[in-house]
Amino acid sequence: MVGGGPGGLTFAHVLHRHGYPVTVLERDPSRDARPPGGTLDLQEKMGQVALDKAGLLPWFQALSRPEGQAMRILDTDGAVLRDWRPRPGERANPEIDRGQLRELLLGSLEVQWGREVTRVEPGGGDGTVVHFADGPPQRFDLVVGADGAWSRTRPAVSPARPHYTGVTTVETSLDDIDTAHPGLAELVGEGSLGVYGVNRSLVAQRNSGGHVKVYARFRAPLDWHAHLDLADPEAVRSSLLAMFDGWADSVLGLLRHGTAFAHRPLHVLPVSHTWTHVAGVTLLGDAAHLMPPLGAGANLAMLEGAELAEAIATSTSTSTSSGTGAAGLAELDATVRAFEETMWARAAKWAQITSAGLERLVSPDPAEAVAVFDEVQPS
Numbered sequence: 001m002v003g004g005g006p007g008g009l010t011f012a013h014v015l016h017r018h019g020y021p022v023t024v025l026e027r028d029p030s031r032d033a034r035p036p037g038g039t040l041d042l043q044e045k046m047g048q049v050a051l052d053k054a055g056l057l058p059w060f061q062a063l064s065r066p067e068g069q070a071m072r073i074l075d076t077d078g079a080v081l082r083d084w085r086p087r088p089g090e091r092a093n094p095e096i097d098r099g100q101l102r103e104l105l106l107g108s109l110e111v112q113w114g115r116e117v118t119r120v121e122p123g124g125g126d127g128t129v130v131h132f133a134d135g136p137p138q139r140f141d142l143v144v145g146a147d148g149a150w151s152r153t154r155p156a157v158s159p160a161r162p163h164y165t166g167v168t169t170v171e172t173s174l175d176d177i178d179t180a181h182p183g184l185a186e187l188v189g190e191g192s193l194g195v196y197g198v199n200r201s202l203v204a205q206r207n208s209g210g211h212v213k214v215y216a217r218f219r220a221p222l223d224w225h226a227h228l229d230l231a232d233p234e235a236v237r238s239s240l241l242a243m244f245d246g247w248a249d250s251v252l253g254l255l256r257h258g259t260a261f262a263h264r265p266l267h268v269l270p271v272s273h274t275w276t277h278v279a280g281v282t283l284l285g286d287a288a289h290l291m292p293p294l295g296a297g298a299n300l301a302m303l304e305g306a307e308l309a310e311a312i313a314t315s316t317s318t319s320t321s322s323g324t325g326a327a328g329l330a331e332l333d334a335t336v337r338a339f340e341e342t343m344w345a346r347a348a349k350w351a352q353i354t355s356a357g358l359e360r361l362v363s364p365d366p367a368e369a370v371a372v373f374d375e376v377q378p379s
C-alpha cells in the first residue's frame with residue numbers, strides 16, 4: 001500500500017482485520033508531521049459503510065458531529081438565503097476532523113513513515129518493484145497506489161496527469177472562534193457557511209474545538225499570483241480582500257482574522273479515468289480519480305479501500321489451495337480486475353456530479369449555487 005491517507009489506511013485496516021499482512025508506505029516522516037487538514041463529511045452509503053467494514057463505526061458515531069451537517073447560505077450583502085439544520089438523529093453526513101479519522105484508522109497498524117515512493121515498476125509474474133527516495137527497492141505481490149493527486153504509482157498503469165480546473169482555493173483558518181470572534185462564530189453556526197458571488201465564493205466550516213477552516217474560491221488563471229508573495233500572509237490577505245471587495249463586512253471578517261493562508265489550485269483527472277489492467281498494481285482514491293473537493297473524494301477512497309481489502313480476503317480464503325503460488329496470484333489478479341471495474345463506474349458518476357457542481361458553485365450566476373444546495377438538500 002502506497003499512501004496513508006483515508007483510502008490507504010482503510011484498505012490496510014480492513015485487510016489487517018481479516019488477518020492478512022499489509023505494508024503501508026507513507027511519505028510523511030511521522031504521524032503528526034503536518035496538520036491533518038479540515039473536517040470531512042462521511043456519507044451513510046460510502047464512508048460509513050467503509051468504517052463498518054473496518055469495525056470502526058461505533059467509534060465514528062461517538063466522535064463525529066451530526067450538528068456539523070448544518071448549512072447556511074448568504075448572499076454577498078450578508079442576507080440569509082438558506083439556513084438548514086439537521087433533524088435530531090439525522091446521520092446521513094456527519095462531520096469528523098481528519099486527524100480524528102486518521103487516528104481511528106491507524107489503530108494498531110504498522111506504518112512505515114518517511115518512505116517516499118519514487119517509482120513503481122510492474123514485473124509480470126515476479127512481483128511489482130517499488131523504488132524509494134531513500135533505500136533499496138522492494139518487491140511485492142500487489143502494490144495499491146493510494147498516494148493521492150500526484151501519485152507516483154499512477155504512471156505504472158496510466159499516462160494521465162491532473163489538469164487545472166480554472167478554479168483556485170486559498171485556505172485560511174480561525175482558532176478558538178467562540179471566544180476570540182463570537183460574531184463570526186454566530187455567523188458560521190454549527191456547520192458550514194457558504195457565500196456565493198460572481199465567479200467566487202467563501203465557505204467556512206466548523207471543525208471541533210472552535211477551529212474554523214475558511215476557503216476562498218475563485219476563477220483565475222493558474223499564475224494569478226505571479227506578482228504576489230504567497231509566503232507573506234498580509235500580502236495574500238490584502239489581495240483576497242481586494243478580490244472580495246464590496247462583500248458584507250461581517251463575511252469579510254473571515255478573511256481579516258484568518259491566520260495562515262494556503263494556496264490550493266484545484267486539479268482533476270479526466271472524468272472516467274480508466275486504464276488497461278496491469279497485473280500486480282492498481283490505484284484507488286484520488287490517485288485513480290481526483291475530482292473537485294465537493295464531499296465525495298474521501299468517501300470514495302475509503303469505500304474502495306474497504307471493498308478491495310474485503311474482496312482480497314474473501315477470494316484468498318476461498319482458494320486456500322491456491323496459496324501464494326501462480327494460481328493464488330491469478331486469483332488475486334482477477335479480484336483486482338473486478339474491483340477496478342466497479343471503482344471506475346462509480347467514480348465516473350461522482351466525477352461528473354462534482355465537476356458539474358464546481359461549475360455551478362463558482363459561476364457567473366450566484367443563483368446557481370443556491371440551486372445546487374436546493375437539489376442536494378430539499379427542505
Ligand SMILES: Cc1cc2nc3c(=O)[nH]c(=O)nc-3n(C[C@H](O)[C@H](O)[C@H](O)COP(=O)(O)OP(=O)(O)OC[C@H]3O[C@@H](n4cnc5c(N)ncnc54)[C@H](O)[C@@H]3O)c2cc1C
Pocket residue numbers: 002003004005006007008025026027028038039040041042115116117118146147148149150151152215284285286287293294295296297298299300301
Ligand atoms: C478542502 C477540502 C475538503 C474536502 N472535503 C471532503 C469531504 O467533506 N468529504 C470527502 O469525501 N472528501 C473531501 N475532500 C476530498 C478528500 O480530501 C480526498 O479525496 C481524500 O483525501 C483522498 O484520499 P486518498 O487516500 O485517496 O489520498 P490522500 O488523502 O491524498 O492521501 C495520500 C497519502 O499518500 C501519501 N503520499 C503521497 N505521495 C507519496 C509517495 N510518493 N510515497 C509515499 N506516500 C505518498 C500522502 O502523504 C498522503 O498521506 C476534500 C478535499 C479538500 C481539499
